[in-house]
Amino acid sequence: MKLTQMFKSTALAGSLGAAALMSAVAPAAQAAQEYLLTVTRPGHLQVIDMATNKVERTCDVPGNFGSGSIALAPNGKTAYVLSNGMEDVYGFDIRSCDITFHAAQSTPTLKVKSFQSVAVSPDGTELYTIQNPFGLKRDRFTVEQPRLAVFNVADGVGAKPVRTFPVDRRITKIATTAQGEVILGGADVKAINPDTGEVRMVTPLQNWEKGPLWLPPDAFAMHNQGEQSNEYIMPYVTAKFDSEEWNFETAEWWWGMSRVDLETGEAERMEIVPFQFIVFNFISDPRDPNILYGAFNTLSKHDISKQETIAVKEMPHTYYDLNISADGKTIYVGGTSSDISVHDSETLEKIGSIQLSGDMSTSDLRVATIRD
Amino acid sequence: MALNNNRTKGALLGASILALAGLGSLPALAADAQEIIRDRCLACHTESGDADNPSFSRISDLRKTPEGWQMTLNRMQHLRDLEISTEEKRTVIKYLSDHQGLAPEESAPFRYLLEQDTNRVEVGIDENVMQMCARCHSAARIGLQRRTEDEWQTLVDFHMAQFPGIELHAGSRDRPWYHLAHDETAVKLAEMYPLVTPEWNDWKKADKASLMGRWRVLGYIPAKGEFSAWMTAAKTGEDRYSLELEGNYADGAVIEGKGNATVFTGYEWRGTITIDSVKMRQVMAADKNGQMMDGRMFLAAEDEIGGELRAVKDTGDAQVVAVMPTYLKAGESAELVIVGQNLDGDIDLGDGVSVDKIIARSKDRIVVAATAAGDTGVNTVKVGSADSDVALNVYEQVARVDVTPVNAISRIGGNGGEMEKIRATYRAIGYSAGADGEPGTEDDVRLGYMPASWSIEPADEIAEHDKDHLYAGEITPAGMFIPGDAGPNPERKMSANNVGRLNVVATVDDGGNAVEGRGSMLVSVPDFVERVLD
Numbered sequence: 093m094k095l096t097q098m099f100k101s102t103a104l105a106g107s108l109g110a111a112a113l114m115s116a117v118a119p120a121a122q123a124a125q126e127y128l129l130t131v132t133r134p135g136h137l138q139v140i141d142m143a144t145n146k147v148e149r150t151c152d153v154p155g156n157f158g159s160g161s162i163a164l165a166p167n168g169k170t171a172y173v174l175s176n177g178m179e180d181v182y183g184f185d186i187r188s189c190d191i192t193f194h195a196a197q198s199t200p201t202l203k204v205k206s207f208q209s210v211a212v213s214p215d216g217t218e219l220y221t222i223q224n225p226f227g228l229k230r231d232r233f234t235v236e237q238p239r240l241a242v243f244n245v246a247d248g249v250g251a252k253p254v255r256t257f258p259v260d261r262r263i264t265k266i267a268t269t270a271q272g273e274v275i276l277g278g279a280d281v282k283a284i285n286p287d288t289g290e291v292r293m294v295t296p297l298q299n300w301e302k303g304p305l306w307l308p309p310d311a312f313a314m315h316n317q318g319e320q321s322n323e324y325i326m327p328y329v330t331a332k333f334d335s336e337e338w339n340f341e342t343a344e345w346w347w348g349m350s351r352v353d354l355e356t357g358e359a360e361r362m363e364i365v366p367f368q369f370i371v372f373n374f375i376s377d378p379r380d381p382n383i384l385y386g387a388f389n390t391l392s393k394h395d396i397s398k399q400e401t402i403a404v405k406e407m408p409h410t411y412y413d414l415n416i417s418a419d420g421k422t423i424y425v426g427g428t429s430s431d432i433s434v435h436d437s438e439t440l441e442k443i444g445s446i447q448l449s450g451d452m453s454t455s456d457l458r459v460a461t462i463r464d
Numbered sequence: 465m466a467l468n469n470n471r472t473k474g475a476l477l478g479a480s481i482l483a484l485a486g487l488g489s490l491p492a493l494a495a496d497a498q499e500i501i502r503d504r505c506l507a508c509h510t511e512s513g514d515a516d517n518p519s520f521s522r523i524s525d526l527r528k529t530p531e532g533w534q535m536t537l538n539r540m541q542h543l544r545d546l547e548i549s550t551e552e553k554r555t556v557i558k559y560l561s562d563h564q565g566l567a568p569e570e571s572a573p574f575r576y577l578l579e580q581d582t583n584r585v586e587v588g589i590d591e592n593v594m595q596m597c598a599r600c601h602s603a604a605r606i607g608l609q610r611r612t613e614d615e616w617q618t619l620v621d622f623h624m625a626q627f628p629g630i631e632l633h634a635g636s637r638d639r640p641w642y643h644l645a646h647d648e649t650a651v652k653l654a655e656m657y658p659l660v661t662p663e664w665n666d667w668k669k670a671d672k673a674s675l676m677g678r679w680r681v682l683g684y685i686p687a688k689g690e691f692s693a694w695m696t697a698a699k700t701g702e703d704r705y706s707l708e709l710e711g712n713y714a715d716g717a718v719i720e721g722k723g724n725a726t727v728f729t730g731y732e733w734r735g736t737i738t739i740d741s742v743k744m745r746q747v748m749a750a751d752k753n754g755q756m757m758d759g760r761m762f763l764a765a766e767d768e769i770g771g772e773l774r775a776v777k778d779t780g781d782a783q784v785v786a787v788m789p790t791y792l793k794a795g796e797s798a799e800l801v802i803v804g805q806n807l808d809g810d811i812d813l814g815d816g817v818s819v820d821k822i823i824a825r826s827k828d829r830i831v832v833a834a835t836a837a838g839d840t841g842v843n844t845v846k847v848g849s850a851d852s853d854v855a856l857n858v859y860e861q862v863a864r865v866d867v868t869p870v871n872a873i874s875r876i877g878g879n880g881g882e883m884e885k886i887r888a889t890y891r892a893i894g895y896s897a898g899a900d901g902e903p904g905t906e907d908d909v910r911l912g913y914m915p916a917s918w919s920i921e922p923a924d925e926i927a928e929h930d931k932d933h934l935y936a937g938e939i940t941p942a943g944m945f946i947p948g949d950a951g952p953n954p955e956r957k958m959s960a961n962n963v964g965r966l967n968v969v970a971t972v973d974d975g976g977n978a979v980e981g982r983g984s985m986l987v988s989v990p991d992f993v994e995r996v997l998d
Contacts, residue, residue, distance in 0.1 A: 178628075205628040226625035231508045231522050232618050233625035235642060261642055262631050279640070298638065310638050389958065409958050 126417060127186060127460045128424055128432070129171050131160035132450035137173055139186045142417060142424075142459070145434060145446050151189035155180050160455020161316060163210035163219070165245075168460035172212065172219060178205045181221060183245070186460060194249040197221065197241070201228050208314060208456075209266040211274060212245070213286070219243040220274050220286060222263045223256070238263065240274060242286050257289030265313040267324040269357040277313050277326045281350045281359060295350035295361045297328060307331040309348060314372070315413040315427070316456045320420075321376040324352040329367055349374060351381075364396040369404075372427075373413045377437065379420040387414040387425045391433075391440050405440040407433065415457045426457040493702060497559030500552045508544070522618065523560070525659060527610040529571060529578060530561040530728040535996045543626075558703070558728060565729035566608060567667035568749060577604035578732075579747045579760035580767035582998050583869035583888060590656070596649045599635050602998050606653065610661065613654035620645045672730030673754025676705060678778040680805050680828065682786050683761050684771030685739070686889035687942045690714045690788050690913075692803040692829060695775060703727040707737055712829065714788050714801060733757055736764065746773055755779065768874075769889050769944075782806040782850035790912030791857040791894065792817065793975060797835040800856070802845055804828060809848020813856055817843060840896070842909065857911045862974035863897035864904060865916070865981030872945070873986045874937065876962050879949035883990035890943035892916035892970035892981055916970035916981075918943045923965035923984065930957065932964025936987035939968060947987045963987050 127148070128140040135157055139149040155176025163172040165183075170192060172183045183193025197204035202225050209222035223241045227234030238261050241253040263278040273283040276291075279298040284291045297311045309328035318324050328350070331343040345367035352359040364374075364384065371386035374394075382397040389410055393403040412427030416437065423440075426432040430451050434444035501520055502511065513519040528536065537553050540546035548556070576584060582602070589603040597606055611619065623630055624642060631641040681695045693711020700706050709721040723737030725746065735746030745767070748759030755777045762770025776785050784804040792798055792813075797820065802811065805828050811819050816838025823831040830847065836858045845854040868891050877885035894914040898907030918939045922928035935956060937947040948962030956962075966985040971978050 203625060207629065207632060224628060226621075226628070228625075231510070233621045235621045235624045235646075261640065262637055264632065279637075308638065310634065312632070312634075312637055407958070 124418075124461060124463045127168070127462070128415065128446075129162055129164075129186065129456075129458045129460055130426055130432070130448070130452050131157075131162065131173055131455040132430065132448045132452055133157050134450060135175065136449060137162075137171060137184055137186070137189075138448055140432070140446055142422075145444050147446065147448065149186065149189060150449065151184050151186070153182060153184075154191075154194075155182075157453070159208055159314075160453060161206075161208040161210055162456040162458045163212050163316060164319060164458055164460050165212050165216045166214060167216060168462040170212075170216075170245075171458070171460060172210050174206055174208070174210050174221075178207065179203070181206075181210055181219065181243075183219075187462075192248060193219070193243075193245060193251060195219070195221075195243050195251040195253075197223055202226070202236070203228055208264045208316065209276075210316070211266045211268050213268055214270055214272060217245055218286065219245055219251075220266060220268070222259060222266060222276070223253075224261075240276075240284055240286060240289070255286070255289075257284060257286070259284060259291070265316055265324070265326070267316070267318065267352070267354055269352070269354045271357050273357055275324050275352050275354070275357075277311075277324070279311070281311075281324075281326050281352065283357060294352060294357075295326070295359045297326070297350060297361075300361075302330075304336070305333045307333070307343070311350070314454060316458060317373065317375055317413060317415055318354070319459055319461075320378045320416050320418055321381065322354045323376060323381075324354055325374050325376070326350040326352075327371070327374050330363065331367075347371065347374075351376070362396070363399070365394045365399055365401050368401065372411075375414055375416055377420045378416065378418060385414060385416065385423055385437065387411045387427075391423065391425055391435055393437075393440060403440050405435070405442075412452075412454065413457045415459050417459070418461065424457060427452045427455060432457070493555065494559055494563070497555050500548070500556050504546060504548050504552065504556075505540075522615065524564070525612045525615040527564040527566060527659060527664065528560070529566055529608050529997075530557055530732055530734060531578060531996045532608055533557045533560045538996065558726065561728035561732065562730070565664075565732070566610065567661070567663035568731050568752065569663045570610070570661065571608060571732075571749065574604035574607045575749060575759070577602055577608060577997050580745075580762055580770070581760055583768065583872040585871045590652075592649060592652065593656075595635065596641070596645055599633075601995075605997050607657065608997070610657050610659050610664070611654065612659045613651060615659070616650035616653045616657075617646050620650050667730070670730070670752070673750065673752070674699075675725075675727055675733065675750055675754055675757070679757070679775035680778060680783075680785050680803065681709065681711070681773065681775045682803060683773040684891075684913075685719075685744075685761070686769050686771060687940075687944060688713060688719075688740075691719045692786065692788070692801070693719055694778075694828070697725060700724070707735055709737060709739065716831075733759065737761075744770075748773060748775065766884075766887065768886060771889075771891075776805075778805050780806065782808065782848060784845050784847055784850050784852035784854045787845045787854050787856050789914075790855065791859055791914075792834060792836045794836045794838070794840050794858055794860045796975070797833060799823065800832050800834050802830040802832065802847060802854075804830075804847065804850060804852075807847045807850055809850075810846075812846040814841070814843025814845075814858070815839065816841075817856065817858060857896070857909060859896040859909065859911055861896060861977070862894040862911065862914070862972055862979045864895040864908060865914070865970055865972045865979045866893045866895065867891075867968055867970045867981045867983030868893055869983060871984050871986075872968075873988055874945055874947040875988050875990050876936075876947045876950045877990050879951050881950040881990065883950065883992065885947050885950075886991070887947065888945045888985065890918065890939070890945065890968055890970065890983065892943070892972055894972055894974070894979070914972045916943065916972045917941065919969045919971070920945075920966045920985070921969060923967050927965045930960075930964065932966055932987070935962045936964025936966055937962070937985075943970070945985060950990055961989065963989060 126142040135153040137151040141148045158175045158178040161174035181195045205224045206221045225236040239256040242255040243251045265277045267275045276282045281295040309330040311328035333343045346363040348363040350361045372388040377383035384394045386392045391405040411425040414425045423435040432446040510521045676699045679695045681693045691713045695709045697705040705725045707723045721737045721739035725735035731750040733748040743764040748757035750757045757775040761773040786803040788801045821833040843856045872888040874888045875886035877883045894911040895908040897903045922933045952959040964987045968983045970981045
């Protein structure tokens with residue numbers, strides 16, 4: 093197993109010597125080493141050294157490609173990947189590709205899907221997923237109540253939920269706060285206590301009360317990110333109509349977000365910039381929460397204190413997601429295809445590219461920080 | 465020798481079962497089909513009721529078209545591990561279509577889907593059904609099913625389990641989609657499309673006309689044109705026919721074909737016929753008396769490419785069935801083809817239209833040279849004492865041209881990719897302005913299909929900026945739109961593929977006056993899901 097992985101990473105790095113050297117030396121040699129993680133088709137967790145922008149390790153992910161959702165252990169050493177058609181979670185030691193955790197959520201009588209929703213408790217001992225179960229009866233399916241499933245990380249391979257609590261339907265991205273709550277992104281942003289199952293409203297979105305001329309927001313988040321600012325962003329699109337004629341042409345269209353501070357569990361909801369083009373994901377600059385970057389067909393930079401778009405860089409193809417270095421200087425734009433585009437956050441100019449062995453498709457682009 | 469013996473035995477056995485059927489037992493086919501369902505389906509489905517009138521869980525709670533049942537069986541094979549032979553599958557589809565089909569009135573609003581005539585924007589669809597269901601597939605697919613309320617709700621649950629992301633799509637994540645679908649939409653569908661209806665109860669009891677015999681057939685094959693022919697349907701089994709087709713295109717060229725057909729549900733004609741070495745399919749609905757069939761014929765390999773098909777049964781009576789073309793410009797002469805059966809006697813094309821010469825004449829096809837000297841109007845084409853409601857439109861000016869289809873979609877393909885290009889075929893329809901002299905008003909007179917020259921243009925400024933008209937495809941002189949090659953195109957912005965939004969322009973030359981009509985063409989990406997019904 094290990095041999096195969098090393099062989100693969102070797103092939104990617106292009107030189108046996110270089111790859112072997114990096115594998116042996118890199119993790120232990122540096123303090124606060126940042127690794128960019130993503131999943132590529134047909135099933136590889138790519139571990140990229142952000143100091144060199146080279147693929148350092150490629151771990152085989154068992155099962156059919158899922159959605160490439162990745163959750164990080166707080167110490168940055170373990171990455172949990174949603175695989176096998178969004179049914180199984182595998183935990184990888186990113187320093188070795190060893191599989192340290194596996195939870196198969198489905199059973200012969202229950203098909204269980206998780207839509208991106210994987211997160212780890214702040215102490216790293218528990219893993220959370222949102223399970224959407226479907227009963228497999230002899231001649232029909234049944235639709236069962238979605239639930240938060242709590243796993244003990246220590247249960248390792250073969251882990252089963254130790255607790256479950258009912259939650260709303262349509263939950264995608266989740267995250268944990270320093271208080272130990274799990275943020276649930278669905279029709280509204282809510283938080284659940286994973287010990288008691290108690291749910292509180294964080295930001296009403298579909299149930300907001302913003303006045304009759306505001307279009308209920310279309311809120312959706314497909315990608316886990318925000319670790320560099322310890323935040324959770326649920327972006328949305330809304331419109332303010334000028335009358336009850338509901339003229340879509342004359343309405344003011346806005347990007348907005350609910351941004352949860354994962355240190356405090358408190359959220360702010362606001363319209364951030366006028367809707368001028370599609371942005372699939374926003375991230376904040378770790379140095380300045382008023383500066384946001386967005387990716388899709390463009391890489392864009394926004395000052396939300398002024399509700400302004402500061403800079404727009406046309407991209408050669410669509411990129412679904414993005415992430416940023418801890419110092420805020422370098423932006424990594426990825427997803428969709430097989431290359432990660434590296435940009436200077438000041439100018440948005442392209443300063444590098446990382447070619448991967450397969451398409452990232454809908455996969456997350458996450459930064460694991462190992463502080464030794 | 466052994467084969468012959470077996471055949472004889474089979475025939476005798478069949479005859480005895482049929483004889484028994486007359487004594488109150490089940491017809492052979494139904495009994496066979498029920499046995500196949502027992503053998504193949506009861507690993508998952510359960511049987512209840514008595515042996516002669518069984519009920520199979522889920523299966524017995526719905527009604528569908530032949531294509532609907534075919535889709536169900538395809539899904540069972542591909543996703544649920546059903547093992548069934550082709551012959552068994554055919555038997556089951558026939559049985560279920562006959563016993564749990566749709567009445568003619570029930571399928572009537574949605575025949576375009578059965579006819580694979582899908583280059584259209586559906587109209588008159590319930591807004592809720594449109595938002596909840598018809599944003600992914602046609603509304604006709606729903607309208608061609610009948611279910612109990614429980615079955616409509618189980619269908620929602622199937623959608624959830626089979627396509628778990630369904631409640632996260634744009635258009636569903638902004639609402640509690642599952643609860644709305646299960647508790648409201650499914651309940652409403654059970655009211656709109658219930659399992660038990662008076663129409664179906666009546667149709668089940670009605671005598672079904674035999675469709676065996678000789679049919680006067682009119683049709684249109686893209687790039688070849690209109691044709692008239694005789695089609696003979698010879699019975700080869702219960703509701704099964706062998707077909708022979710022979711006739712002429714409008715220009716006199718011979719059209720010939722052979723094939724076979726099955727009739728489902730007493731009126732659903734499904735034929736396969738090979739014409740000029742090309743396999744084509746016929747989908748028609750017979751009227752309740754079995755005297756007339758209407759539908760569409762299209763390439764088996766490319767169901768977008770096809771045209772109208774109409775068949776009128778030869779009853780021995782004299783009848784005018786069509787005139788080609790259906791118009792004549794006032795003050796001009798033209799050659800007209802009158803199509804019918806048992807035609808004898810004088811030809812009368814109405815006031816002011818003279819028959820200058822009979823170029824060819826038989827009992828079913830007359831070619832004349834005619835001149836329209838006088839007034840414009842809608843004349844009835846008469847031959848002797850033959851029945852006729854066939855109109856010849858005498859017009860002064862083509863005031864408007866419509867392109868059909870008005871809205872079409874094609875798909876890039878080829879270029880080494882897995883999917884072939886999906887083309888589209890166009891025709892132009894001419895109108896005169898009618899009494900008010902204003903084209904585009906209700907009283908416009910439809911003159912008929914007209915020859916046109918074809919071109920494309922970008923649909924709007926954005927399409928022009930993206931040069932869609934240079935990349936997305938081209939149209940042939942015969943009105944066949946051929947989309948561009950699949951795959952990224954480095955010449956385009958973001959290496960976009962050759963998708964685009966175009967107008968297809970038909971220009972009809974009306975005595976030196978060019979009249980234009982436009983249709984909208986969306987050149988889209990390949991569709992990797994092959995469906996029996998969209």
